[in-house]
Amino acid sequence: MPRPDRVFKSACNAMLDRLMAGAEVTNISQLARHLGVSRTTVRAVLSYLEKRGLLARQGRGYDVQRLPEQADYFSAAQTMDTRDALEAAFMQMIRNQDLGPGTRLNEGQLARQLDVSVQTIREFLIGLSRFGFVRKDHHRRWVLEGVTRQYALELHEVRVMFESRAVENLCCLPEQHPFWGGLARLRQEHQAVTASADLSTLDFPALDTKFHRFLNDHAGNRLIVGFQDAIAMIFNHHYLWPLENQLDHHLTATADHLAIIDSIERRDKRKARAAMAAHLDTTRRRFAQATAKPPDEPR
Incomplete structure (x- = not known):
């Protein structure tokens, strides 16, 4: 997913969570700080939620017309960051038994399969190695260890x-x-x-x-x-x-x-x-x- 699209959808979900918690929709700059996005993204989010009937413009702010429902949220697959998406895809390969303990992991091949850079795969595997889930053998090749x-x-x-x-x-x-x-x-x-x-x-x-x-x-x-x-x-x-x-x-x-x-x-x-x-x-x-x-x- 292109980053701007993911950022927008993640911000929409975060805004929906704020509405569920009873937050007011008034100050765009304040919302941008809370959501960790630009004011331009906040305006796009508010416009989107207005079109869906959750918000209605009132003066310089917005009134909440209804509480969010599950159908209003973007799915996890549409909003997860690269790390979470990579973890989910890697786990799916294990569940499908494409990978098992003892499997040698090729960084380049995994990068192509999972559509990420080799550097991203390398950092991911290094992270897993901290917990003993993968290791490097004496030839410096990654091996899926599993866990005891x-x-x-x-x-x-x-x-x-x-x-x-x-x-x-x-x-x-x-x-x-x-x-x-x-x-x-x-x-x-x-x-x-x-x-x-x-x-x-x-x-x-x-x-x-x-x-x-x-x-x-x-x-x-x-x-x-x-x-x-x-x-x-x-x-x-x-x-x-x-x-x-x-x-x-x-x-x-x-x-x-x-x-x-x-x-x-x-x-x-x-x-x-x-x-x-x-x-x-x-x-x-x-x-x-x-x-x-x-x-x-x-x-």
């Missing part, structure tokens, strides 16, 4: 500490913070899952990653953001090994997410922390179950 079961469980312990604290911090965000609009949108997406009659096409790992990344991104701790890549790669990697009642697990995890959202929206730190801890414990047990009898490939 023990390493993943140790990372889980760190995850519990970070994310249980994160939800407590989120309960303290001010009323007009755009986080609340984004949280309402996440609620809608999860409710759509529980209401769906057909979950066979649900990409639950993507939804799970989106949920945890959104919470961590707003929790005010830069260290957990750095760990997020490893968490997404490792704990979604185990979805390669199917378990019985896979869809039941997806529904249970979705219900866990909704319980966490409920507690955060009520600003109940104790319940939010307990709900997150319970959800992560379920994730750990499922991961341990999925990797207890490994397939014919190294862990």
Whole structure:
């Protein structure tokens, strides 16, 4: 996606989150600072939302005509940055079993397959190497290592500490913070899952990653953001090994997410922390179950 198009669509989604949180639409310069874009982009966003019937010009500002709905948002595929898009594409290659532990990774070939520069691929692989997901062999070639079961469980312990604290911090965000609009949108997406009659096409790992990344991104701790890549790669990697009642697990995890959202929206730190801890414990047990009898490939 060309950058200007992505920036515009990302700004639209961010503006919709602000509307969901009850923000006023008055000062364009202030909105530009909040959204991290130019005033020209803000004007384009407001014009777009006016055409969709969400806003109506009133004097020097805008009145909100209706709250955003899920259909008003641009999809993640249309707004994700290069790093997120690259991670999603790389994970899809693993899920499709195009890549497996022991696979040698050619930077140039991956760059062509994923339509990014060789430098972007190199930086991506270097990032993954920090968590042991890839390594360089004695010939200085990249090799997909996968992760050991023990390493993943140790990372889980760190995850519990970070994310249980994160939800407590989120309960303290001010009323007009755009986080609340984004949280309402996440609620809608999860409710759509529980209401769906057909979950066979649900990409639950993507939804799970989106949920945890959104919470961590707003929790005010830069260290957990750095760990997020490893968490997404490792704990979604185990979805390669199917378990019985896979869809039941997806529904249970979705219900866990909704319980966490409920507690955060009520600003109940104790319940939010307990709900997150319970959800992560379920994730750990499922991961341990999925990797207890490994397939014919190294862990």
